[in-house]
Amino acid sequence: MPEIALTAQIIHRLKERFGAIAGVYHSKFNHSERIEIWQAVKEKKYQVILGARSALLLPFADLGLVIVDEEHDYSFKQQDPAPRYHARDTAIYLARSAGAKTILGTATPSVESYFNARSGKYGYVELTERYAGMQMPDTQLVDMKQRNGKKKELHFTNDLLENIQRAKEQHQQVILFQNRRGYSPYIVCSQCGWSPQCVNCDVHMVYHKAKDELRCHYCGFRQDTYHECPACSSTQLLIQGFGTEKVEDELQLQFPDLKIARLDMDAVKTKTGHERIIQDFEEGLVDVLVGTQMVTKGLDFDNVSLVGILSADQLLNFPDFRASERGYQLMMQVSGRAGRKHRQGKVLIQATNTRHPVLQYIIQHDRHAFYAEELEQRKKFLYPPFVRLIQITLKHKFQDRSLNAGYAFVQALGRIAGCEILGPVTPGIARIRGKYRSEILIKATTGALKTIKQKIRSSRKSTLSIKQFQSVEIVVDVDPV
Ligand SMILES: [Zn+2]
Ligand SMILES: [Zn+2]
Structure with missing residues (x-):
């Protein structure tokens, strides 16, 4: 488990x-x-x-x-x-x-396992009914663009606020979900929902405020930021990114007498701890539970009639080829917290880009279509399960040292049949715990695995034998997640 x-x-x-x-x-x-x-x-x-x-x-x-x-x-x-x-x-x-x-x-298989099961490598058994005859929740999309005037600053739509009010009146509880990965700010057009994508990869560009530019965290591609939307010419481009604490504050301002608790890493550490928060919610001492992905895992509450997902855009627009898969899984998992025996729950998903295909699959409860589309994308852009990924991270307290060691490593690898070698690039978070990083990503077909394994070993050895790179730390991660 x-x-x-x-x-x-x-x-x-x-x-x-x-x-x-x-x-x-x-x-x-x-x-x-x-x-x-x-x-x-x-x-x-x-x-x-x-x-x-x-x-x-x-x-x-x-x-x-x-x-x-x-x-x-x-x-x-x-x-x-x-x-x-x-x-x-x-x-x-x-x-x-x-x-x-x-x-x-x-209930939300990884794309790899789904592929293995459907292609006959694994057996496949599908449960077509929910436990105890529970109904699938009534899932609706709420367009963030409906907010206007002063309300634009708010992270809540009227629809969501009204539904919270109604749940409160009926003595039912609410779970609000806002994922934690807000540190990667991205740009979204407030008029049409457009968001810049990398030309080489199926990922969103990340906004880097210090240099006012956009970067792809996968292939290193960078470009000037936009001041006008290329899709609709609107100049109202927003930088998105907000966390659970802000959600809690905003909601309390809207409903001063609402009892709100927060379940995230910070709350678990500083407050009364995970179990206490859960217990208070179970006992009805709390009306609304605001949380990160911690609220999606293994919790069964009896009195939750409404689940609100604050920003589907933020879930789907982070720079990773697994963005859609992860967003889909999280939204489906948290949706499952709504409703109870003999009563259908409601899920409201707030989004600016309501036409995002993943959201359409979610409201239609059409998981097979989601996986089919996702597999097609993975095949097109060469990601698992169609290749194996190997990530090599080089760490050093000097940035040029880590990057140059990366170049030396790539040179030592040379060309390998059946492998695509990307990088080295400086990742979005260039320095962690005092060490600069550079990253190399290898996409390897199954046939090339044996060769690449030996090549990585020898390249590591030869890179570390160069005097100036002796103190570089090299981490090899096969199948990174
Ligand atoms: Zn890219
Ligand atoms: Zn636009």
């Missing part, structure tokens, strides 16, 4: 069903606890283990089945430090080598 979903509730259910043969394992346990579980697994005392990604590394003696719940979840990837592995892929590999089966469960 993804880390966050390791709730007491699930452990309780498992123990109830399987008793003493069910064990729990995750990295929050201390060393002696972990050794104890490790031993017990080895001696086959546990027949069922519930765990986060590291549970895969336990010494299973007779593995029969691995179930990966919410297989699309990005937290399955261990990013830092090494070993950088994706728990879903590791589970599949582990199960296969043990002659065991794997079940991947999700």
Whole structure:
């Protein structure tokens, strides 16, 4: 399971069903606890283990089945430090080598898994009914362009405000979703919803305020910013990007007596913690829960009639080839929080570009069309599942050192059949923790994997053998997420 979903509730259910043969394992346990579980697994005392990604590394003696719940979840990837592995892929590999089966469960599969399932590599089972006969929510798009005059400054449309008011009157609760990735500001035309895209990649350009220019974070392409919309000639171009705290403040101003709580990384750290916030909401002490993607994960509330998604544009317009996939998954997951048994919930999605194809698929509940379109794009622009990605990051406290090491690395790689090598480029966030980064992206076809692996090893060695690059840190990440 993804880390966050390791709730007491699930452990309780498992123990109830399987008793003493069910064990729990995750990295929050201390060393002696972990050794104890490790031993017990080895001696086959546990027949069922519930765990986060590291549970895969336990010494299973007779593995029969691995179930990966919410297989699309990005937290399955261990990013830092090494070993950088994706728990879903590791589970599949582990199960296969043990002659065991794997079940991947999700309502919003990753594009890779969907492709594997539909192309016959995996088996495919579709649940066509929701749990306990729940209806799909009534999902509607709300055009942000309907705001006018003073209201333009607001991040709430009248539709959303009225629906919050109604929920309050009917003593029902509301979840408002605003994702955290607001640090990448982008430009959007307030009149037609146009937003600048890179000429080489299927991603949005990121606005860099310091230099007043647009950059592609994937291929490094840059250009002057626009002062007029090339689609409709409007000069009203907006820079978008706002977070949960602002949403909370704005809403409180609109409804002074509304009880609002916030669920995001900051709130969890500084306030009363994750469980307390959830509990207050469950007990009805809070009317509206404003949150980041933390509100999309594994929560079942009984009294939520309305889910509001503050900015679909912001979800879909970040510079990553997975923007559509991720936006789709997040919106579908948070939509699932609306409604309860025998009562249909309502989902309002605010957007400037209401014609975005992903939004159309969401309101029509047409997931197969979404995946078909997404796969077509991936094929066209050469992204997974049609190629494997390998990202090489070079870090150094001097910027020119990290960039030049990148050039040396690319030169050492040379040309490799079946591979496209992009970069080095300076990423959007050039310096992290005092170190400048440069990035190389390799798109490799399956046939080229063996060669590229050896090439990366030797290029790394030769780059580090150059005196001025000896202190450069080189990180290789296969299948980055
Ligand atoms: Zn680009
Ligand atoms: Zn326009």
